[in-house]
Amino acid sequence: MNSRRILAVRVSRLRINSRLLDRKILHITFLAGGLGAIAGNSFAQLPPKAPNSSVITLTPQPGYFTEPGIAINPNNPQQVVAVYQDNAHAAYSFDAGRTWQIATGVESTSYRVSGDVSTTFDNQGHAFVCYIAFDKLGTFNYWGHNSSRNGIYIRRSLDGGKTWEAKDILATGQPDKTPDQKDVPWEDKPYIVADNSHGPYAGNLYIGWTRWTIADSQIQFVRSTDDGKTWSNPMEIDDVRGLPRDDNGAVEGFAGAVGPDSTLYVVWADGNHLVFTSSSDGGHTFAPTRNIMNTAPTMFSIDAVARANGFPQIAIDPRGGEKGGRLYVAWADYRHGEIDVFCSSSKDYGASWSPATRVNGDPVHNGADHFFQWMAVDPSDGFIYVAFYDRRGDPRNRAQAVVLARSTDSGQSFQNYSWTEQPFNAKGAFIGDYNGLAAMNGRVYGIWTEKPEDITTRNTVIRVGLADFAASSAASSANSSVSPKANLK
DSSP states (O other): TTTTHHHHHTTHHHHHHHHHHHHHOEEEEEESSSSOOOTTTTTTTSSSSTTTEOOOOOOESSSOOEEEEEOOOOHHHHHHHEEEEEETEEEESSSSSSEEEEHHHHHOOSSSEEEEEEEEEESOOOEEEEEEEEESSOOOTBBSSSSSSSEEEEEEEEESSSOOOSEEEEEEOOOOOOOTTTOOOOOEEEEEEEOSSSSSTTOOOOEEEEOOSSSSSEEEEEESSSSSSSOOOOOOOOOSSSSSOOTTSEEEEEEEEEOOTOEEEEEEEEEEEEEEEEEESSSSSOOOEEEEEEEEEEEEEOTSOOOOEEEOOOEEEEOOHHHHHOEEEEEEEEESSSEHHHHHHSSSSSSSSOEEEEEEOOOOOOOOEEEEEOOOOOOEOOOOEEEEEOOOOOTOEEEEEEEEEEEESTTTOEEEEESSOOOOEEEOOOOOSOOEEEEEEEEEEEEEOOOTTOSSSBEEEEEEEESSSSSHHHHHHHHTTTOOOOBBO
16 A cells, blocks of 8 residues: 555556566566575575475565455366555466466556555356556545545456556546546555355455545445446445544454355454454444454554554455354554464354454564565465565664564464575665455465665565475475576576
8 A cells, every 4th residue: 555655656667667667578587496595695584495495575676565365266286376566557467376477558558656455266266356446645644635536447457467458447436626626535555355165255355445534434334246248336434533644543444244145244454453343234234333353553663674564464264154153353463562373263252352463473572573464374284374575683773684473372372484584685775555365265365565785776576486385395396406497588
């Protein structure tokens, strides 16, 4: 979220970069094995390497790339879609992440800037990218003031992400001014969710987001019952509105998950706690909201990055009966001084929640920050995965590696693994507001932003990591000495 503070400044350059990317086809080959660290550059305190893992750079050249997401086709796990900005871009893989290509025709053609992307597959195997689109920003951090026309759009792919429909579809939009010439609301950080259950509302699509106004912030929501072709009128689902500024006290970070009976569970951050609600009628109505977890503020300042947060995610183990198994939420806060990643679970579908479990396994009070976590639950076995930036290896607390945590005991404990072995220093660059993670059948896909060490500008790249916990230990041993390569065409 809020990539817009870079987007607006660099609109003309971004449009050129976007056009160049749209002309390129990226064919990236994952060779078996992991990204070996250069001798002497590995941070000794990092956890062991993720099994059968590899990491590649998805973007062919550095640019203003941030805030990626990733999704697996539940009907065909060989198909994976990755999205990122600026502007809105998508890449696809038809071989379980071994090779990737950049898709074209994804960004908005009606606005100067598009971003804040999220992605999902629905139960028909159709891929969706959701994004905001706008011409210019309002007042910094007070986005509902002096805002311009803006909207939330989706674009559909009916072939697994290879091609995207020419027309983007409006989910909700705002004109330049109201009829009485007042500032319009600003729609921000949308997150798209698909009902891939066998419940009564299977096939529904949902989008939740933050609406900024002059006076407050709100959680808004729309639904589609026709494969994303049309969307309902927005409805406000918060019971308590937040402050109107984006630097703390707002309601932000909407995320959702759907159980096997079609119940939609959602969560967001509100000041010093997480807010939870659910819908059992396909998004027509929602239960009263409840504060389920006290936190330290989930907006925070971190040295050497432009902006950081610990907005929550929610996921469900679909096994365990008609309603499914446990619910999980993950977030980050600084209750221990340094910023840590936490997870809590619910055995009663959100009525009560377990005490917070610390996900990162380094010592408490060591001063190392961990942030931009993303969580996924593997539907095949219910195991929990959380990926995050991790600074435990840098005594200066400025450089971060990417760590993948895994829980096989319903979130009571987490084993940490390194996905990258050479931490990077963002040197004050904007690296977004979130990353992405997806898991299925023991195969885990992560996507994140990195700042290359040899780049002196604020340019970044998007990287994709693969870890395979289902592969044999023999395959892991055979692959451990091979480094991945990227072939750009």
